[in-house]
Amino acid sequence: MLRKPKIQRFNESVLSKYQIYNSLFLTLPFDDISNTGAFLPLFSEICAKGYQDNQDPTTIVDSFFSKFFNDKPEEERISLLFKFIQYIERQVVLFDAIEDAAFSIVNNMDGHGTLRNVKEEAQAIGKLEALQSHLKEFKIRPVLTAHPTQFYPGAVLGIITDLALAIEQNDLTSIKKLLAQLGKTPFFKKKKPTPFDEAVSLIWYLENVFYQSSSKIFNYIQNNIFGDNELSNDVVKLGFWPGGDRDGNPFVTPEITLNVADRLKTAVLRNYYRDIRKLKRRITFDKADVIIAELEMSLYQNIFLPSKKNTLQKDTFLSKLYEIKQVLIENHKSLFIEEIMDLINKVKLFGFHFASLDIRQDSRVHHNVLIGIVKDTIENNLGIFPDNYESLSEAEQIEVLTKVSGKIDPEIITDEMAKATLKSIYVMQEIQKYNGEEGCNRYIISNNQTIINVLEAFAMIKLTGWTKPTVDVVPLFETVDDLQHAKMVMEALYNNEEYKTHLASRGNVQPIMLGFSDGTKDGGYLMANWSIYKAKEELTLISRKYDIKVVFFDGRGGPPARGGGKTHQFYASLGPNIENKEVQLTVQGQTISSNFGTVDSCQYNLEQLLSSGIQEIFNQEKSELKEGDRATMQQLADVSYQAYTDFKAHPKFMPYLENMSTLKYYAKTNIGSRPSKRGKSDKLLFSDLRAIPFVGSWSQLKQNVPGFFGVGTAMAHFEDKGEFDKIKSLYENSLFFKTLIENSMMSLSKSFFQLTAYMQNDDEYGEFWNLIHDEYLLTKRLLLKLTGYNELMEDLESMKASIKVREEIVLPLLTIQQFALKKIQEFEKGKGVDSALIEVYEKMVTRSLFGNINASRNSA
Template sequence: MRIEKQETIYQNEVLTRFELYNSLFQTLPFQKIKYTGALLPFFTLHCEREVENQVDPKTIIEDFFEKYGQYQQGMDKVDLLFRIIQYIERRVVLFDAIEDAAFVKTGRSEDAYLLGSLVNQAASDEDLNEKIIEKLKNFSLRLVLTAHPTQFYPGEVLGIITDLTQALKNNDLDNIVLLLQQLGKTPFIKKEKPTPVDEAISLAWFLENVFYPVISTIRKQLGSNFESLESKDQIIQLGFWPGGDRDGNPNVRVESTKEVSALLRTVLFRAYYRDFRVLRRRITFRGVEQYMNNLQSVLYDNSFNPADEPENVKPYIIENLEAIKDVLTERHNGLFTELVDDLALKVKTFGCYFASIDIRQDSSILRKAHQIVREQTYPNALNKEQFDDLSEQEKNGSLQFKETTLSLDNIDDPLVADTFDVIKYIKTMQKAGGELACHRFIISNCQQASDILQLMELFLANGWNIDELPIDFVPLFETVDDLERAANVMKMLYTHPVYQKHIKERKGQTIMLGFSDSTKDGGYLRANWSIYKAKIELTAVSREHEVDLTFFDGRGGPPARGGGKTQAFYASMGSEVENNHIELTIQGQTISSLYGSFDTAHYNIEQLLQAGLASTLNPKPGDTLNDGEKALIEAMADVSHKKFLDLRHHPLFLEYLEEKSPLKFLSEINISSRPVKRNGNSKLRLEDLRAISFVTSWSQLKQGIPGFYGVGSALENAEKTGKWDDVQALYRSSGMFKTIIDNCSMAMSKINFNITSHLAEDEKYGDFWKTMKEEYERTKKYLVKISNGDSLMDEFPVDRDSIAMRERIILPLVVIQHYSIQKLSELDENDPLHKVYSKLITRTIFGIVNAGRNLA
């Protein structure tokens, strides 16, 4: 009954309203939009009917044009397709805004993950109240914003979405009409690729307009319910990768880091200054004049006249706010002290930096940099080949940890030079914003303990002190092989005397576990299980050496990259997995869909906080797996892994992706400063292809291979070997396993093999396509069976209906894209139409990606 009620509310508040306002959009006074809007319903119905009948996209488009004789000239047809794309892009925005406006009524369906319910219980249960306070004393939630290109609207469009959402909430029809007209005239496409600083500016919009008010509101809520937590500033933290993430992005240099650091400070102080102006307007009493003038000066200067070398003025701001509060309390009956408390809480939370900039670089670059350190500071230094031939024990034993100064004038490799530059510049950032402004260096592709120990030496060779090194060195384990050896790597570090002393000073160790490359490497089920198993092993070795462990999860976007129902994942951590801190990346459509408005961000941050508490305060016995359950998942992961590798090693695998998906066009869409692949000028290799590009290409194909392939075979094998009852029991008892399966169902709901069904008869790719389709049908069958439902996602009707509507909105884009790919295969590269159809493909990519916000 409850599920039916949720679905009814969603139907009334979202789907019905969308149809109403979409009809309004079709009548807007734009000649081209109006004409396209009138024609689009016929085009959409035509696409739906023909796709269902498994007609190929080229035939679908050509048959449609035959029915409308006025589009007989080639460019007229193409012009209409471009206008359809523009119209659908705006339909996606309209749907986004309507969903956001209705979120309070439709979104709070997972009561088990609400922080508020736990707070209410604690109010009448003293024992629970004490447990929550004790847990929160050592608990933190860190959300790290990344610039990974999974969705980027221009800032102007984000502003329209925000205003349109508010107008829809208020049923302000006049304003809605004006905003829809503005939307129709506002360009969605950037003509140039964004720089890393441009990406930071885009994300700063969310920091300023969403995270700033939401985090302070939640922080205030926690303080008012649990008084002993009022003095804890960092329960909720923000991290930031634009300008700091160098891994595979040669466009990020130390100048980018400097600009982004300054940008974050300026945006933050302007937010402070707006709040201060409200404060000043209310507090007009005697006794506070000097403190007010002090704050006016420091906040205004940092907002509009920033210094070249700014200082950390957080203590100064807090000191003056506390002085104002004292005067109000002693002389003015405490009037307006809540305004002072509100601003003081924000300053304590965000300091002078807003979000901590993480520095990330690949271990291969760091090893090159360390070779220079050895050459300049080690007597009788080994050359690269000799050093690389040493065992891991010999490498670590040879490190000297000297505090030296390098000569950096003649470094040929710009990435190595930048590594030294940014290591030096971190000191400047810490001076300006305090240690938390920049205190983490993430080592991508970390394969051995020496990768971290050598990085420590890079710091010591660039002005840092071994006894005062306020930097957390964070290894990133991502491939299946890296995950398997992660515990041994950390054990070697924990027993190394220099590193042992360092983590004692840092009061713990953060380990990042990436998801994207492990999926590309081993398939969906193997990636999920490898990460969970690594967490168990890393928790055990960390507890053995009494190290406070924090897992930093590289998750986000679609389930194929670790997204999906993230809160459910964290709430299901068993006692074998350390869960005192939650850290995860949020990116692309995850930012806009889960944190794009005050309501959605407030709700999802609450869910994550409660999930972290629930796994400790209300652990479910089934969430800690026994040996038999581990063996069962391991066996299924093995079957799934083999099935995925058989496909990945197929001689047509990469060729199919290049020829039938828009992979080669991803580099032409101006949404990211990052290259589509590493080693940009070389021939495409799977290992060089970025995981996001890999997942996006399969998503555009509507085949979604990384999100399901191998799962069906694993479940089928369990049934054939008499383990089906055990698998169903595991689905009911283990939140972790259930989340894996439910997220897979979500990924499957985005798949439509009918789009590419014409390839079944393709002379070259026919058998390859049929292999993928067979696994899709097998997986669908067993996902429905394990959930005891009638179809995919029966348990989540709101999510299912949202996905279905979004898929319907973008179906014409998918058809246009595959029609264009078919047309390109018939054209010579010098044909003028080749460029036109290429542009059609790149334009469809935007709309398809943006519409997938509920993949997050």
């Protein structure tokens, strides 16, 4: 039977079901929201027609009230708007659940990029051995982070999961109950979560999703690609940041880190216990039944104990499972051998740590911390640092840092940050002792600029008595300048004798992290991505020169402006001059729930990542950039960088963000434990802006500047010179550039300038708004010219349809948000300010942030 086109499957399994269940949802009577469901469609219709008629949000809201609530006081009108917000954010949840339920129908689970497809292609061209060889080394490492780009509290995530299952089973009774539950479940968090709270929320995904999908992938590779030859490579490794990411988060303490590691171990033991309980019902044979009963009891006793008191060790657990396997082979005709191997494979993947907990801190903090340590060690006559350390030249400081050793008691350190930093390294050792080395073996240095930044962190590691540290020191290069200097920093490190010895002990493997989010914020869309591409080429070359295997770890966000978008296509597009034995990337916020929120979606997207790194076995010509195309890419990046730099330098850039966007409201949402900006200055500085609220604020305005600004100007530079064919050549020859263009199209597709068109007449910000709008129009025109499309994303009909529905859902929400922002501005400019009313409208702005961000889950 012919498979229906993807857009048809989407329309039948997602769009039609949403229309049906949304109709049901709108009729449910919730406390304090009576009749809201009847008025919301009317309000949505007035919003859509109003923008078609070039009306502004205030006019649209006022016209709705004059038509339906003309005799109602302002208090009741405000109440209705809040009820609309409640409904809309729940409509987004409903749509999420329906898309989750239909994932395996809309997406071909055996199609291009899946393991079955890869295996069959390899078999067809006689490359199965080459595939096996590649999979003996290649790994993927998704690293879950708690960066606040998703607003769903844990209870709502649970409802999405249950609702998706009920929709998949067409269980109308359960659906009605779950929709009613959804209507009564609060979305707004009254207080910020702690880092431990964030960890617990994400561990849910490890326990309920990644545990199943990762092991399914490993089992498939073992059974269908390797057969009887046991695979020793853990092809899917999991990373974890909540509880270990100290960068800009004063609430992450050494105690929190220990508690999170303990919770991770408890979670994986709990999953093993569940599996052992199931196995015990099957393995009821002589000898094997005794061993499995002992394992069940041992797991039960250890689940509820702190790691320090655990008696069960990973190696013991694994050896007992192998013992059961042998008994089944020798005495019971290998009955249920696959079930035992499934658990053995899970222990190989997850150990007793579940996911590796990374520690991260900013280089500027490290520097201040080290100076504090230097002063205290000198004062205590420990003889570790020379008295004149601070006045030494950089070369002399490098010499001291390289040779430093000792064991400092953190309690002698007077500076609290320095004390906590040292303690966090002692904590790493403790986690390794009880959870295994992979429990916590990477120290990431944010904002890395020089070799000193790396050696300061390395010196602190050695000052905890860790003479042969089983830890990788990972520099993170983020800004355009830092990316350009990365090669020089790493070559200096590779020539440092002490660090060379350390690398040798780590198998001559050097992980290097590259920051897409802050890179884009700093240099604009094209320059950030091109700078990272070139940095990877240079770092690969210099690492190969010194016989070092470099592993790139990409700090990617959800939307294209933060390195998201078509992630799998991006990795498949990297040329032969970029090392690709591993794909490591951060997964955060709505990207976790959208790409990895169900077992099906998680397995599919993990397989896509795996396949993106093994394309070379199919003799496909790697997309190495030709000299002419490289020159074009460089010129595009340079021109766009200048345009973006000039844009940032515009005198209205920061005031516009501060006064016309939702930037300052992010701190009030209580969605993450981390402060919404760096620094303590009352004045808003660009350098203090975090990438997430920066990109998010443009998204709330429906302007999505970071995903396109400068792209149009750069392309127009070639068009004006009659050299547009050079860009066409680059687009046709480079999958890397094609991916960038398609991701930028996604940013444009989610822009809606009619929402803020009223700003073009603003005395203070009108010129600036027009500057942004002109770049949008220019970029859109030239992207369509380049691709030959009649409309944006026309080759991705199902994704475009999903975006369209989501944008329609949140349009009333954004209208309310702009209406409230305008009210606040009017109050603040007027006399006799009603502070109570301002507070109400500020709350309205804050509440309206949620639904729009959640609706953007398909941006990755």
